[in-house]
Amino acid sequence: MDYKVRACVGDGVYRDLTEMAQSGADFAKMKDATVLITGAGGFIGFYLTAALLLRNDLYGDNIRVLALVRSRERAEKKFGRLLQRPDLTLCVQDVTAPIQAERADYVIHAASQASNIQFETDPVGTINANLTGTANVLDFARKSRSRAVLVVSSLKVYGTVYGSAEKLRESDSGYIDFTSYKNCYAMGKRAGETLAASYCREYGMHVRLARPAYIYGASSLNDDRVWAQFIANVVRGEDILLKSNGAAKRSFCYVSDTAAALLMILLDGEDATPYNIANEASDVTIRGFAKKACEVFPEKSMKLVFADPADEAEPQETVTPLRQVPELLDNSRLLALGWQPKVDLAEGIRRSVRILTEQNGQG
Numbered sequence: 001m002d003y004k005v006r007a008c009v010g011d012g013v014y015r016d017l018t019e020m021a022q023s024g025a026d027f028a029k030m031k032d033a034t035v036l037i038t039g040a041g042g043f044i045g046f047y048l049t050a051a052l053l054l055r056n057d058l059y060g061d062n063i064r065v066l067a068l069v070r071s072r073e074r075a076e077k078k079f080g081r082l083l084q085r086p087d088l089t090l091c092v093q094d095v096t097a098p099i100q101a102e103r104a105d106y107v108i109h110a111a112s113q114a115s116n117i118q119f120e121t122d123p124v125g126t127i128n129a130n131l132t133g134t135a136n137v138l139d140f141a142r143k144s145r146s147r148a149v150l151v152v153s154s155l156k157v158y159g160t161v162y163g164s165a166e167k168l169r170e171s172d173s174g175y176i177d178f179t180s181y182k183n184c185y186a187m188g189k190r191a192g193e194t195l196a197a198s199y200c201r202e203y204g205m206h207v208r209l210a211r212p213a214y215i216y217g218a219s220s221l222n223d224d225r226v227w228a229q230f231i232a233n234v235v236r237g238e239d240i241l242l243k244s245n246g247a248a249k250r251s252f253c254y255v256s257d258t259a260a261a262l263l264m265i266l267l268d269g270e271d272a273t274p275y276n277i278a279n280e281a282s283d284v285t286i287r288g289f290a291k292k293a294c295e296v297f298p299e300k301s302m303k304l305v306f307a308d309p310a311d312e313a314e315p316q317e318t319v320t321p322l323r324q325v326p327e328l329l330d331n332s333r334l335l336a337l338g339w340q341p342k343v344d345l346a347e348g349i350r351r352s353v354r355i356l357t358e359q360n361g362q363g
Contacts, residue, residue, distance in 0.1 A: 001081070001084070003081050003082065003084045003085045004057050005017060005050055005053050005054040005057055005082065006057070007081075008080055008081045008082050009050065010355060010358045010359065011358070012218070012351055012354050012355035012358060013050070013218070013355055015351070016047065016217075016255065016256035016351065017047065017050050017051045017054050017256070018054065018058075019256050019260070019342055019343075020047065020051035020054075020256050020259050020260045020263070021051050021054045021055050021058055021059075023260035023263070023264070023339075024260075024264060024338045024339065024340070025260065025263040025264040025266075025267050025268070026264075026267045026268055027055055027059070027061060027263075027267075029147075029267050030052070030055070030061060030063050030105075030106065030267070031061050031062060031063070032061075032062045032063075033063055033064070033105035033106055033147075034063075034064045034065075034066060034102070034103070034104045034105050034106075035052060035063060035064070035065050035066065035104060035105065035106045035107070035108065036066040036068060036091075036099075036101055036104035036106070036107045036108070036140070037049055037065060037066070037067055037068065037107075037108045037110060038068045038095050038099075038107075038108070038109050038110055038111035038133070038137060039068070039069075039095070039109075039110035039111030039112060040065075040067030040068055040069050040075070040110075041067070041069040041070070041071065041074055041075045041078050041079075042110065042111070042112075043215065043217070043219050043255065044110055044152070044212075044215060044255060044258060044259055044262070045067075045108075045110045045111070046078055046079070047255055047256060047259040048108060048110065048259050048262065048263070049065050049067050049079075049088070050082065051259060051260075051263075052065050053065060053082065053085065053087060053088060056087055062087075063087065064087050064088075064089070065087060065088050065089070066089050066091050066101050066102070066104055067079070067088060067089065067090050067091065068091040068092075068093065068095065068099070068101065068111065069090060069091070069092055070092070070093070070094050070095075070111075071092070072090065072092045075090055075092070095109075095111040095129055095132075095133035095136060095137065096125075096128045096129060096132045096133050096136065097136065098136055098139070098140075099136050099137060099139075099140035101140070103143075103144035103145070103146075104140075104141070104144050104146055105144075105146055105147050106146060106147060106148055106149070106150075106266060107137060107140065107141045107144075107146050107148075107149040107150070108149075108150045108152070108262065108266060109133070109134060109137040109149065109150065109151050109152060110152045110262075111129055111133055112126075112129050112130060112133075112152070112154075112185075113125060113126040113129055113185070114154075114185065114225075115223075115224055115225065116224065116225075117224055119181075119182060119184055119185055120182075123181040123182075123184035124184070126184040126185050126188065127184040127185070127187065127188040128188075129188070130185065130188025130189050130191070130192050131188045131191050131192060131195075134151060134191075134192040134195050134196070135195055137149065137151075138151075138195060138196065138199045138205070138207065141205065141207075142199065142203050142205060146205075146206075147206065148206040148207070148208060148266055148267070149196075149205065149206065149207045149208065149266075150207075150208045150209075150210060150262060150265060150266040150269075151192055151193065151195075151196045151207060151208070151209055151210070152210050152212065152262065153189045153192060153193050153209055153210060153211045153212075153274065154185070154186070154189045154211060154212065155168070155211050155212065155213055155214075155251070155276070155327055155329055156185060156186040156189055157186060157189045157190045157193060157211065158172055158173065158174050158327075159173070159174035159175050159176035159186065160174045160175045160176070160324055161173070161174035161175075161324070161325040162174070162321075162322055162323065162324055162325065163321055163322075163323075163325055164320065164321050164323070165325050166325075166326070166328060167325070167326075167328045167329060167330040168276070168325060168327070168328065168329055168330060169276075169330045169332075170211070170273075170274045170275070170276055170330075170333060172325075174325075176190070193209055193274065196209055196272060197272040200271045200272045201272075205271075206271050207271055207272060208265050208266055208269040208270070208271065208273070208275075209265075209269075209272065209273065209274040209275065210261070210262050210265045210269075210274070210275050210277055211274050211275065211276050211277065211329070212253065212258050212261075212262075212277040212278075213250070213251035213252060213253045213258075213276070213277055213278040213279075213327075213329050214227060214250050214251065214252045214253070214327075215252075215253060215254075215255055215258045216228070216231070216252050216253075216254060216255065216348060216352065217254055217255030217256070217348065217351070217352050217355075218231070218255075218351070218352045218353075218355035218356045218359070219231075219352075220356075221235060221236075221356060221360060226286060227252065227289055230289060230290050230293045231293065231349060231352045231353060231356065232356070233293070233302070234293050234294075234296070234297055234300065234302065234349070234353045235353055235356045235357055235360065237300045237302065238302070239302055239303050239304070239305050240290045240293060240294060240302065240303075240304050240305070241305050241306070241307060242286070242287065242290060242304065242305070242306050242307065242311065243306075243307045243308075244286075244308075244311060245287065245306075245311035245313075245315045246285055246286040246287025246288075246290060246311070246315075247285055247286070247287065247315035247317070248285060248286050248326070248327070249283065249284070249285050249326035249327065249328055250283075250284065250285070250286065250289075250326070250327045250328070251278035251279070251282070251283050251327060251328045251329045252278075252279065252282040252283070252284065252289065252345060252348075253277055253278055253279045253282060253341065254279070254282070254341070254343035254347075254348035254351070256342070256343065257279060257341040257342055257343050258277055260339065261275070261277045261334060261339050262277070264334075264337055264338065264339050265277075265334070265337070268337055268338075269337065273333075275333050275334045275337070276329035276330055276331050276333065276334060277329070277331065277334060278328070278329035278330075278331045278334075279331075279341040279343070279344070280331065281341065281344040281345065282341075282344060282345040282348065283328050284345060285315075287304075287315070289345070290304050291304055292345055292346055292349060293349050295346070296346050296349045296350050296353070297350075297353065
């Protein structure tokens with residue numbers, strides 16, 4: 001039986017993975033290496049894992065991937081026949097426990113609880129994955145004498161920044177109420193970055209930091225994140241209902257572009273130096289994302305509707321020194337590494353819908 005990546009994933013996912021495998025990251029550094037990926041069964045973790053396996057298929061890189069997941073059952077469903085490959089080993093455990101895996105040359109810490117529902121129902125588990133989990137990963141990497149570690153942080157570390165700036169730069173830092181459980185995710189990510197810098201200082205480790213924007217793609221029809229709900233609406237051919245005026249601006253980045261950036265930061269980034277990951281071509285309001293989702297598939301005759309008719313009017317922004325800087329990320333530092341995004345918003349939505357349609361037998 002064929003266990004090559006091409007035979008184990010659909011056409012849409014394979015296209016994404018091929019772009020990642022052929023991106024500008026210095027993959028020569030990974031030849032014959034072992035890579036541990038935490039959160040490997042998640043949205044971004046699966047793409048990272050499968051792309052490295054594809055490097056083996058296409059270029060004979062002989063990369064061995066240790067995929068750390070919490071649930072064997074979910075991982076078996078996610079990876080399918082790929083688990084029969086000798087270059088992929090499943091490690092089943094929670095990242096909040098000491099890492100029980102063989103040594104790794106590179107480590108990518110992508111395990112996290114990023115859902116608002118999880119923030120409400122499991123704030124302790126959320127902060128522990130970002131805090132205790134990061135400490136466990138760094139301890140594992142130190143004992144392994146890993147060449148480099150990537151800690152996947154978040155734009156949420158910025159908190160609320162006020163001013164007339166249009167975008168957030170890595171040097172910005174805003175207000176977060178650290179006494180609120182609702183900030184379990186953001187504060188855990190902040191502490192994780194400080195841990196990374198501390199391990200660099202005390203142990204001379206090479207730890208890199210990434211701050212992704214809103215990652216979108218073919219996640220799941222049941223994903224509660226707003227962009228995922230819009231994509232699910234398109235798959236089902238439903239009108240998109242907005243419960244606000246959708247004026248909030250956000251940086252979005254398609255999953256394969258984000259994963260390619262993560263690999264480049266791991267291999268070529270500077271230690272304890274955060275890198276924003278964002279695609280300027282996908283900076284848009286929530287309203288704009290919803291509109292684009294309707295426009296990409298005109299044959300579905302979808303439209304944008306509002307729960308409150310008063311929200312239908314296009315919102316107008318007034319820029320003042322006291323207004324909140326939108327969640328738009330300046331990606332200059334990442335571009336200087338040589339990263340270039342390949343997928344704009346319309347194409348990303350198109351790919352997401354087609355992949356989910358293929359996977360769920362819709363349409």
